[in-house]
Amino acid sequence: MSKSAELAALIRDRAGDAAPEYGLILGSGLGHLSAHVAGVAIPYDDLPGFPHAGVSGHVPQLVIGQLEGRRVAVFGGRSHYYESGRADAMRLPLETLAALGCGKLILTNAAGSLRADIPPGGLMMLDDHIAFAGTNPLIGERTDARFVPMTDAHDPRMRAALKSAAQAEGIELAEGVYCWFSGPSFETPAEIRAARILGADAVGMSTVPEIILGRFLGLRCAAISVITNMGAGLSDEAISHDHTKAMAPIGASKLEAVLRRFLREAQDR
Ligand code: HPA
DSSP: OOHHHHHHHHHHHHHOSOOOSEEEEOOTTOGGGGGGOEEEEEEGGGSTTSOOOOSTTOOOEEEEEEETTEEEEEESOOOOHHHHSOTTTTHHHHHHHHHTTOOEEEEEEEEEESOTTSOTTOEEEEEEEEOTTOOOTTTTOOSGGGSOOOTTOBOHHHHHHHHHHHHHHTOOEEEEEEEEOOOSSOOOHHHHHHHHHHTOSEEESSSHHHHHHHHHTTOEEEEEEEEEEEOTTSSSSOOOHHHHHHHHHHHHHHHHHHHHHHHHHOOOO
16 A cells, blocks of 8 residues: 555544545645644644645644535645755655545645735745746656646636635635745845746745646645735735744735635535
8 A cells, every 4th residue: 555545544544534625735824724623633633744834834734624614624834845855755645635536625824925015924825836946746657647737736726716705705816826935044136136037926935846746746836925024025014933833824824715615615526
């Protein structure tokens, strides 16, 4: 049995057989949502091969259960490329999600904005991305499945449903291009200017490898950034991880409202 099939069996033993409809990965400081899931929490430590989510602001557990009437699998933490140098650090968790029979993935993250009209505290849904970190989680994959098309990698139907959910909640949900930097250092002001010229609207250190892996595994994907700061050099505010964690809850309450409405009313089939 593959590792992901073994993990899926272990998870089913604890949480029941029903396949989750949505997988959700929660970014830095955005873990609160999992507290609302009526279900079973499984610490990553009980799931061999899952990341020891070593970044403060993440809660390393998988929560499976009901949220707004949908069965969801919520990942409280992720592993980032910068923790190990492995862009495929989230491959096993995502393979496990697919092995559970889940078909849709929603990713969240904290990000820096490059646009004055998407200020800190705001939300930006990714309509596309740039893998500026210069690596790919599928390097080393040997099958032809590695040649994953990335057109519409950010699922148009899920995006439309998320947009309507935001509208129904009266919450502004900008859309734009997310540029993946490796981190863990923040960008320089010159890198932020370069990203802007390349067509980015926000920058961050995660999510893109998970979208690539998600598409590889046949999951439909959408992602939303909580903007915690302006990109380096775009404001006088100092950028730090503490600032990210302090700001994330402001956008997180909006994100939670959008996601809950989306799950209640999702017409993304
Ligand atoms: N850059 C990269 N990652 C981030 C930022 C940023 O400005 N803010 C939150 N995560």
